[in-house]
Amino acid sequence: MQEQEISIGSGILLVEPFYGGSHKQLVDLLEKNFVDCSVFTLPAKKWHWRARTAALYFSQAIPCCTSYRVLFCSSVLNLCELVALRPDLARLKKVLYFHENQLAYPVRKDQDRDFQYGYNQVLSCLVSDVVVFNSHFNMESFLSAIPSHMKKIPDHRPKNLDELIRPKCVVLSYPVQFPDVTRLLPQHKLLKPRPVVTCPSDHSSCRDEDRLMQSRCEEDPPQSSCAVQQPACGEPLSDQEKPLHIVWPHRWEHDKNPELFFNTLLKLKEQELPFQVSVLGETFTDVPDVFSSSRRLLDSQVLNWGFLSSKDDYLRVLCDADVVVSTSNHEFFGVSMLEAVHCGCFPLCPKALVYPEIFPVQYLYSTPEQLYKRLRELCKRPGIARRHVVTVDTSKFSWTSLKSQFLALLTDGCA
Template sequence: MQQFEVSGAPSVLLVEAFYGGSHRQLIDLLKNNIPGCSVFTLPAKKWHWRARTAALYFSQTIPTCLSYRVLFSSSVLNLCELVALRPDLAHLKKVLYFHENQLVYPVRKDQDRDFQYGYNQVLSWLLPEHKRRHQPAEMSHTDDITRQDEPQQSPRSDEDPDPSRCESRCESRIQRALSGAGAADLEKPLHIVWPHRWEHDKNPELFFNTLLKLKERKLNFQLSVLGETFTDVPEIFASSRRQLDSHILNWGFLPSKDRFLQVLCDADVVVSTSKHEFFGVSMLEAVHCGCFPLCPKALVYPEIFPARYLYSTPEQLCKQLQEFCKRPGVARRHVVTVDTSLYSWASLKPRFQTLLAAERP
């Protein structure tokens, strides 16, 4: 468990039971930019155990503090259990952030769905009404809960390097394309990037099967497969690496954010094959770096991306990549019509400041 101290009396209690990936990105962003935060986390390991036992753990490790006014947590934590175990936290304004929906989260074919995780989310979501019925009237106005699963509520991390560096590289590439200079550069092999977690819900089978079809058709392309890995990595990553070895430029997690953004800026097309997505941070990061996005016409993607960037079938995905492989300059010259500034911290900071503000009871 990590605990981050703040100077002065803390007013915002940030609790994250799975401190990794987008969960960590958001917590670090708030910790670094919202005054008065006190942070308690558990490492991003053994997700199922975190969902089942984190409330008990945090109930014993979060110290009593009279200055807390707001409790912010992701829905990995069973908030209902934590408040039951720690009545002193019941009066706080509560903000619950849903990174995913466990009621419809894809499961592996050889597993039955464990509805306990979705049930925990439902209980946590319903907590405020239950608590209002049992709290003194003067406390009820501070007990609130807000769903934060809409796309516009997923800001970029302040751990990122200066965005101007990324923008400068991408603008230079676009200007070269628009001016007609660097024709040889425009016709070099298409660079495809897949920057997602190496887990089954990201549907790597569809992605790699599509690329193997491109290879069978003797199409030229380069490949970067990025993203975090966990204990149980789908077997298709190892087999696909062997079969696509001659096409690979980058393979595996890049610990340097600057290096990650550099690869995105060098790539031409970013692909999502996800079966479950509430937002898709890496897709927006790639678009911000100048990549042409190809996303399923499903999940959250139609809320963010115009129709020209969506595919409905695996055949459509393969056909679009095939055309780009034949004419890579088309993808490189394209300027994506998605305003990524809408999702920047500069745009969203006032809303988070309001969300994490609470009057003293």
């Protein structure tokens, strides 16, 4: 059934300087579900130039219109410049959405961090009415970094900016559109019982992460929220005999730490452990060399390699996979990990960044050696991953669950 558009009786101005990926998906979703939207975008390329100059472009591109009531934009836009160039837009309720923040974005050396990008985001916050972050990690990493960032100013430094901005801040998860993947799921995933969900912050019912891989884990009582499920009666034996299928569905860039992922797989191969791998995700101009070298070394294990433009093909790979791995040095939300969990994959994520906010402790690793050990045990016994019911409630990150909060956000008045 097609979702009905929501009329909120006021004009919404959606402005996106980097119209691609999750930025594009969010703008499209809002435009589809809220009537009376006016959308202004720029293509998702040359990010640095978008951040520097988009405000001037939009100041000329957006027509004067008395019906605008709310301005919604991502933090790529220098909102301070835009409302200074267009005073008529300053009267609107201004909502700034942070998909990521430049104060916590990883760089090789801190002196490599361009001061201006983070500074512009601080200025945008100061002129906004509501500042929205997709996760608590995103919000806290940004606010806590403001004082040290401002200390880079040689003298006459502004003070207490984080205290001025914090009262405007709210956390509102990115709304993921989870499709019905029932037709794509293999039989053993269809036979799994419904998960018993535990809060990521409540670790009292969870065993140490390594215990999940111990041989006796299958004998744990079913009431344990972290228990590995026994195979269903009708589960085909062939599903248990197939090598473990590992998927890595991330951008092919250094901040996703592909080196750690491929080094781990090569250690598994050296031990002659059976596995197959699908490396998905978008590629950009500069692809790290580790991808081409690893492709050659892992040739016999590769099932899929490269970006899948068809969403159906992408979901089919996720449904076929057993384990989804993140090795990121940078992640403020992590849509691809949640999509994979929705498709029945067992997640393994760093015990850092946003992941502890979303995933219970049994899906987190602290060191490269822990990641290797977890995958090593799953390669030896893939049935553990295939029978396990992941205790993550993906529905709370869905548009259905979050729609009312976005409605309040885009209504003229207090958030």
